[in-house]
Amino acid sequence: MQYTNEQAALVIRHQNETLRIEAWGEDSLRIRATENIQFTDSNWALSESVPNANADIQIDDTAQTAAITNGRLKATVNSSGVLTFYRDGNQILREYYRNYDGTVTNESRCLKVVARDWKPLIGGNDYGLTVRFDPNDGEKIFGMGQYQQPYLDLKGCTLEMAQRNSQVTIPFAVSSLGYGFLWNHPGIGKVTFGKNITEWQAAATKQLDYWITVADAPAQLVENYTAVTGRAPEIPEGLLGLWQSKLRYRTQDEVLSVARKYQEIGIPLDVIVIDFFHWTRQGDWRFDRDYWPDPKAMCDELHAMGTKVVVSVWPSVDRKSENFFEMFEKGYLIRTERGSLQTYAFQGDCLEIDCTNPAARQFIWDKCKANYYDFGIDMFWLDNAEPDFDVYDFENYRYQLGSALEVSNIYPQLYVKAFQDGIEATEPGKKQLHLVRSAWAGSQKYGTLVWSGDIASTFESLRDQLAAGLNMGLAGIPWWTTDIGGFMTDNVKDPEFKELLLRWFEFAIYTPFVRMHGDRGPHDIPALSDSDHGGGSLYTGHSNEIWSYGADAQAIMEQQLKIRDGLKPYIETLFKEASATGAPLLRTMFFEFPADDKCWSLSDQYMFGSDYLVAPVLEAGQTERQVYLPEGTWENVNSKQQYKGGQTIVVAAPLANIPVFKKVK
Numbered sequence: 043m044q045y046t047n048e049q050a051a052l053v054i055r056h057q058n059e060t061l062r063i064e065a066w067g068e069d070s071l072r073i074r075a076t077e078n079i080q081f082t083d084s085n086w087a088l089s090e091s092v093p094n095a096n097a098d099i100q101i102d103d104t105a106q107t108a109a110i111t112n113g114r115l116k117a118t119v120n121s122s123g124v125l126t127f128y129r130d131g132n133q134i135l136r137e138y139y140r141n142y143d144g145t146v147t148n149e150s151r152c153l154k155v156v157a158r159d160w161k162p163l164i165g166g167n168d169y170g171l172t173v174r175f176d177p178n179d180g181e182k183i184f185g186m187g188q189y190q191q192p193y194l195d196l197k198g199c200t201l202e203m204a205q206r207n208s209q210v211t212i213p214f215a216v217s218s219l220g221y222g223f224l225w226n227h228p229g230i231g232k233v234t235f236g237k238n239i240t241e242w243q244a245a246a247t248k249q250l251d252y253w254i255t256v257a258d259a260p261a262q263l264v265e266n267y268t269a270v271t272g273r274a275p276e277i278p279e280g281l282l283g284l285w286q287s288k289l290r291y292r293t294q295d296e297v298l299s300v301a302r303k304y305q306e307i308g309i310p311l312d313v314i315v316i317d318f319f320h321w322t323r324q325g326d327w328r329f330d331r332d333y334w335p336d337p338k339a340m341c342d343e344l345h346a347m348g349t350k351v352v353v354s355v356w357p358s359v360d361r362k363s364e365n366f367f368e369m370f371e372k373g374y375l376i377r378t379e380r381g382s383l384q385t386y387a388f389q390g391d392c393l394e395i396d397c398t399n400p401a402a403r404q405f406i407w408d409k410c411k412a413n414y415y416d417f418g419i420d421m422f423w424l425d426n427a428e429p430d431f432d433v434y435d436f437e438n439y440r441y442q443l444g445s446a447l448e449v450s451n452i453y454p455q456l457y458v459k460a461f462q463d464g465i466e467a468t469e470p471g472k473k474q475l476h477l478v479r480s481a482w483a484g485s486q487k488y489g490t491l492v493w494s495g496d497i498a499s500t501f502e503s504l505r506d507q508l509a510a511g512l513n514m515g516l517a518g519i520p521w522w523t524t525d526i527g528g529f530m531t532d533n534v535k536d537p538e539f540k541e542l543l544l545r546w547f548e549f550a551i552y553t554p555f556v557r558m559h560g561d562r563g564p565h566d567i568p569a570l571s572d573s574d575h576g577g578g579s580l581y582t583g584h585s586n587e588i589w590s591y592g593a594d595a596q597a598i599m600e601q602q603l604k605i606r607d608g609l610k611p612y613i614e615t616l617f618k619e620a621s622a623t624g625a626p627l628l629r630t631m632f633f634e635f636p637a638d639d640k641c642w643s644l645s646d647q648y649m650f651g652s653d654y655l656v657a658p659v660l661e662a663g664q665t666e667r668q669v670y671l672p673e674g675t676w677e678n679v680n681s682k683q684q685y686k687g688g689q690t691i692v693v694a695a696p697l698a699n700i701p702v703f704k705k706v707k
Contacts, residue, residue: 043121045101045108052099052110056123059158063119065095065112067270069256072226073117073125076249077160078167086226086452087271087483088253115221115256124157127221129256134219138174138239158250168246168448175240181219182642183235184260184630185516187212187481188494192502194509194630194645196235203231203451204436205428205480208495211451212483212517214267218632218642222263224271226251228452228482230436245436246447259636260516261625268518268624272487277521277617278421278473280312280350282610284603287315287352287559288586292570292577293333294340300587305347309588309603314344315352315423315559319580324390325359325366327406328413330577333570341418350420352477355410357397357429357457360390362575365409369395374402376429377440385439387432389580394429397456398443407464415468422461427454427480454480458488481519486624491521491555499528499539499560504546505646505660511553512648515626515633520617522628523555527586534562534584538662540591541697547599548700549658551606552650554613554627562586598698616651627651635672644670654679657693657701667701669693675706 044055051064058077066072066088074081098111106121116128126136137157161170183196188210193199196215203211203225213225213233225233231244242252255266286304291297297314304311322330329337341351359366359375369375375393376385386392396402410422431439439446441453458476465474474489481492494510497503507524514522527543550556562584570578584590588599616627626633629649631641647657647669655676657669674687679702685691693701 043106043123045103045106045119047099047101050095050097050099052097052101052108052117052119054108054119054123059123059160061119061123063110063117063125065097065110066253067092067095067255068266069113069115070253070266070270071110071112071115071117071127072251072253074249074251075158077162077169078248082248086228086251087224088226089484089487090270090272092270115254127254129220134217134221134256135178135223135254136176138176163246168248168445169244171244171247171250173242173250173252177236177238177240178217178219181217183215183217185212185214185216185222185513186233187517187519188492188510188514190497190503190506190510192505192509192645194512195643196513198235198237200232200234200236203229203233204434205451205454205482206434207426207428207430207479208497210480210492210495210514212481212485212514212519214483214517216260216263216516220256220258220263222255222257222267224253224267224483226253226483228450229448230446230450246445248448260630260633261623261636264516264518264625265623268486271484271518273622273624274486274520274617274620275489276473276621278475280348281475281555282613283310283312283556283606284588285313285315285352285555285557285559286311286587287317287557289559289561289583290317290319290580291315292320292582294335294337298340298343301344301347301349303587303589307589309600310607311347311349313350313352313421316354317423318354318356318425319389320353320577322577323360323363323575324356324392325363325369325395327355327365327409333577337414337417337419341420345418351418352421352423353414353419354423354425355406355414356426357394357406357424358386358388358390358392358426359395360392362390365405366393369402369405372401372405373442374399374405379438379440381438385429385431386426394426396441397453397460398441398449402442403456403460403463407460410461411464411468415465421475421477423477424454424457424461425479427457427478429453429457452482454478455482455485455488455490458485458490462488475521477523483518486519486521489521490519491523492519493522493557494524496529497525499531499542501542501545501660501662503528504542504549504658508549508648508658508660509645511628512630512645515628516630518624520620520624520626521554522626523553523557524550525559526550526557527560529560530563531560531583532563534590540595541662543591544595544598544697545659545700548602549656551602551609552654552656552702554617556603556606558586558588560586601698612651612653619651631655631670631672638672640670641672653705655703655705657695657703659695659700665696666692666694669701669703671703676703677706678702679704
């Protein structure tokens with residue numbers, strides 16, 4: 043072992059590996075290791091400038107040990123190179139190592155398992171990498187982005203680190219032991235938070251790179267994390283009311299007729315969304331003028347009503363697109379390593395734009411500016427942002443930045459960056475929001491509003507979205523939303539779906555954004571055209587406006603929108619807080635009450651900011667439910683009855699509302 047202090051970093055060299063540990067932000071350390079000649083120069087998610095820290099480095103050449111301390115966080119390295127981390131002197135994390143050196147009990151020395159396991163990939167300088175840590179009994183783990191499962195606590199879970207439709211990998215974990223851990227690698231991998239071991243795996247990487255921070259409470263961990271990865275900007279005005287969308291508004295007249303009816307019945311419509319296949323072909327990135335003859339006039343009329351306009355953009359490029367051969371010739375498209383030169387086949391033979399290529403990002407923005415933005419389109423819905431592959435065979439795709447195995451998870455962040463940079467260059471300082479179906483660590487700084495993807499219209503799915511939204515917030519993404527009612531509805535006339543829709547709507551009132559969207563089946567509405575392309579060629583779903591489900595349902599939704607309107611000043615303060623500290627709007631109970639042990643076990647209720655406790659109805663037919671109230675005084679916003687905290691109560695939950703309590707100050 044060779045230990046050195048190199049420019050305030052502790053560097054350990056042993057055989058072929060170089061390990062580097064350095065202060066990186068408040069009470070935080072960055073750990074890198076490589077078996078190559080040198081480290082890469084990419085900081086990946088650690089994009090923000092941090093003040094220089096005066097780390098204390100101690101090296102004992104005789105004992106072949108070393109330690110580095112930054113504030114409350116200390117890391118030690120023993121004579122075998124095994125890392126152990128301490129918060130205020132208490133061990134919080136130690137590498138898993140079972141080998142012949144006497145550092146562990148005799149019965150496990152023969153296993154020959156090392157903490158940092160490098161497996162060279164044939165023919166290059168990439169490695170498959172497994173990093174192992176000892177488990178901590180009783181520990182709970184949260185964050186990591188969005189997974190379609192009901193588990194808020196991820197202890198015991200194995201998670202694929204890959205972007206898929208409705209799965210968002212943001213590899214930042216928050217521990218109940220008071221530390222946060224960022225796996226700072228954008229490649230494909232897997233993490234297991236097992237009872238017997240914790241393992242982080244990268245399919246292909248040039249180096250190990252992770253970041254760890256400590257604090258007393260989850261709120262401070264998220265603040266430390268967003269200080270080094272970036273925070274959400276200020277939100278644009280006029281977006282906190284109703285967003286209206288469906289699959290699909292097929293014509294300019296359909297969009298205007300919906301907006302006019304909202305105005306006629308006196309319901310403010312903040313946003314209307316023009317979904318996919320309003321275009322000619324995928325990759326043309328322009329309106330089909332047969333059905334959208336005057337986009338500027340449409341936008342002007344909608345703006346006069348106080349309604350902003352969002353248009354869907356996909357990264358897929360059909361071979362028959364007017365832009366395909368230019369993009370293919372210039373290397374702007376994702377490549378396949380073998381077999382067919384195709385990555386996506388929905389309604390076309392497509393490749394997808396390579397958003398890791400800056401020139402490709404400029405290309406798509408130039409097209410969208412000329413064909414959308416210059417007509418008055420306010421915001422973009424960056425769909426299929428994973429990107430969505432026909433087959434998630436990541437070893438078969440390559441980007442300018444590297445193989446998909448090594449870099450694929452950063453794609454949605456760079457997809458948004460194309461539009462963020464383009465709008466900033468066009469209108470410097472303009473507040474931005476981009477509705478996106480995926481994200482990676484640090485995406486929040488690009489004005490990314492993540493929605494939870496093409497999910498099922500079931501109560502089980504609603505339950506999963508609650509866990510997903512709360513863990514997204516802990517992973518640094520404060521702007522998050524879902525399709526109210528779920529996306530995939532087989533029969534829009536099913537009474538059970540109406541109940542689900544209303545329960546979902548009531549939940550959405552206490553989330554960052556209220557979005558009516560979904561594919562309301564069955565697909566029995568004839569296409570407008572028998573052509574194989576263009577805006578009239580594809581099916582659409584049934585109506586999805588608030589009047590589409592009968593007078594009783596409309597009355598409930600209108601009442602809920604009045605509640606939302608009254609909440610807007612409060613919600614604005616939450617967005618400002620997110621920009622200042624990284625705090626999410628949707629908060630786990632323990633985020634607000636970390637000293638309350640019971641709050642660490644609650645997964646079916648949450649805090650909307652610091653003032654409102656929300657208990658959504660997550661089961662069909664449920665008309666009452668249990669709610670735990672932490673210490674303090676709480677007022678039921680529906681009945682106005684007050685309760686003393688520190689107890690679990692049973693609360694009525696009629697179809698017209700869900701239990702919500704406001705903290706009495």
